[in-house]
Amino acid sequence: MALYEKTASELSELLGKKEISAVELAKDVFARTKAVEDKVQGYVTVAEEAALAQAEAVDKKRASGEELSALAGIPIAIKDNICTKGTLTTCASKMLYNFKPPYNATVIEKLTAADAVITGKANMDEFAMGSSCENSAAHPTHNPHNLDRVPGGSSGGSAAVVAAGEAPLALGSDTGGSIRQPASFCGVVGLKPTYGAVSRYGLIAFASSLDQIGPFGRSIEDAAMLLDAVTGHDPLHDSTSVKTPFEGSLRANLNADVKGLKIGLPKEYFGEGISDAVRKNVMAAAEAYKALGAEVFEISLPLVEYALPIYYILSSAEASSNLARFDGVKYGYRTPNAGDDITELYTKSRSEGFGAEVQRRIMLGTYVLSSGYYDAYYKKAR
Structure with missing residues (x-):
């Protein structure tokens, strides 16, 4: 069995025993990526050079006898709406085509501290709005099991690269099924953690009261191992994160007794x-x-029959508010055709920078928040 076919927990054991090196593993995974990525198209950005440097640093730490985490040397793909310092983070949108964040998301800081190897940024439905990974300004992602089918979405790239062997682990985000549904479509394990278990700092917002970062892996143990690394209270950056999401390590408790549950x-x-x-x-x-x-x-x-209309009202309202910051002024896409008119600059930058699905949801959200409709729709849904 090739290294790229093994689970993250198996690879972690091999690395710990020094039967393979982090560089060897990274090279194997990138060789697999080069072999299949033109068909799957699971990435927006592949960060091979930076990843190999990370892997080399891990091997040096292990050779010097440092105690390392279970994730040390494990390749991990990151959904393209999670900020990575100095690496393109586009939300698969023309609006952020050139955005390189000046900071890392909290989850990236945690993965860096755990010596994980970041392989690149995974494709997604633009601004996490969609369920097929076809609403991407970069390209559609294909299901590795059948290239004529979709991988699901919005975290379709994250699910697809794990299923295709292009990374043993990946992070995605889930607002209304965006981890769980593509995990199902691609035959991998995905989990939306309890809201607040994982810091949202550095996750580019779609709907702040619903968004949550979560793991993809080939096994439940893989998902637990990744989730263990990224959970925890973030008092500096996310006031909605919680102090005690659960007791102890998820991975260590996978085989705990369920009697009485x-x-x-x-x-x-x-x-x-x-x-x-x-x-x-x-x-x-x-x-x-x-x-x-x-x-x-x-x-x-x-009340579950009302869940879907409530979701679309609340998430679209929050999206309308959150995406107002993309105005062609501060960063990202700016229309070259606005002249000196500020209103025209806003209008053309947003019309040209956002795709059709994002525009639909912004319009719906603005409608339900507008005077005369707020009470009838948004307030009632809330």
């Missing part, structure tokens, strides 16, 4: 639209939990 199955989730295969697999998992001593029972979430 209560698991609810919302009956509304098993109605019209669910496929027989999904129903069968979920119920098989429920039976496995029962056999291990968990209590599984039916519950009701009667």
